[in-house]
Amino acid sequence: RKEVEQDPGPFNVPEGATVAFNCTYSNSASQSFFWYRQDCRKEPKLLMSVYSSGNEDGRFTAQLNRASQYISLLIRDSKLSDSATYLCVVNRDTGRRALTFGSGTRLQVQP
Amino acid sequence: DAGVIQSPRHEVTEMGQEVTLRCKPISGHNSLFWYRQTMMRGLELLIYFNNNVPIDDSGMPEDRFSAKMPNASFSTLKIQPSEPRDSAVYFCASSFDWGSGNTIYFGEGSWLTVV
Numbered sequence: 001r002k003e004v005e006q007d008p009g010p011f012n013v014p015e016g017a018t019v020a021f022n023c024t025y026s027n028s029a030s031q032s033f034f035w036y037r038q039d040c041r042k043e044p045k046l047l048m049s050v051y052s053s054g055n056e057d058g059r060f061t062a063q064l065n066r067a068s069q070y071i072s073l074l075i076r077d078s079k080l081s082d083s084a085t086y087l088c089v090v091n092r093d094t095g096r097r098a099l100t101f102g103s104g105t106r107l108q109v110q111p
Numbered sequence: 112d113a114g115v116i117q118s119p120r121h122e123v124t125e126m127g128q129e130v131t132l133r134c135k136p137i138s139g140h141n142s143l144f145w146y147r148q149t150m151m152r153g154l155e156l157l158i159y160f161n162n163n164v165p166i167d168d169s170g171m172p173e174d175r176f177s178a179k180m181p182n183a184s185f186s187t188l189k190i191q192p193s194e195p196r197d198s199a200v201y202f203c204a205s206s207f208d209w210g211s212g213n214t215i216y217f218g219e220g221s222w223l224t225v226v
Contacts, residue, residue: 034214043202043217044154087154099144099215103153 001026004090004102012108017078021105023088024070032091033064035073037084038104044087047073078109113137115218117203123224129191132221135184136205144204144215145178145188154202160186193225 033050050062088102206215
């Protein structure tokens with residue numbers, strides 16, 4: 001089983017739609033969680049951190065469920081510019097490993 | 112401020128040749144990471160350094176791969192000899208005190224094609 005799993009998509013949604021992605025992680029010792037965004041042929045960039053209490057940044061909301069070991073990303077009022085691949089990222093602060101990336105979920109927002 | 116700088120941006124080389132990828136982390140960052148991205152395997156951590164010391168190289172595929180960080184502002188990833196299956200995008204990333212949950216910042220990547 002992969003350490004971080006995501007539905008690869010693609011998710012094809014119309015402009016203005018609300019879309020949600022989930023990501024599951026296997027290691028219960030994971031401490032920090034992030035969503036990164038990667039545009040085609042570009043480097044990944046931090047979208048937002050995910051806090052235990054949930055957090056919101058404009059149209060984006062991230063949630064963490066430690067009991068079920070998943071995190072989610074909700075995008076409201078989708079824009080064309082939201083089209084990208086969204087990477088779920090998990091960090092085990094203990095031990096020697098650095099950030100572990102999921103394979104990403106591709107979002108295509110259509111006019 | 113300059114971000115993570117990688118070179119070359121693109122390289123095409125023949126199988127068996129040596130490839131050297133270079134990275135300059137963000138000034139002041141003390142952690143540096145080398146990742147490889149392919150369609151099949153996604154983003155994989157190859158190695159990371161903390162304060163110029165390799166902490167975890169368990170992701171380095173095999174002995175053909177080596178990485179060095181001679182000082183805080185420079186790192187190299189070397190493949191010798193290169194093989195077609197090494198074709199991928201190689202990202203360098205850096206962070207300050209990443210273990211505290213700080214984010215990491217990626218360079219634009221080095222696109223390697225081995226023919």
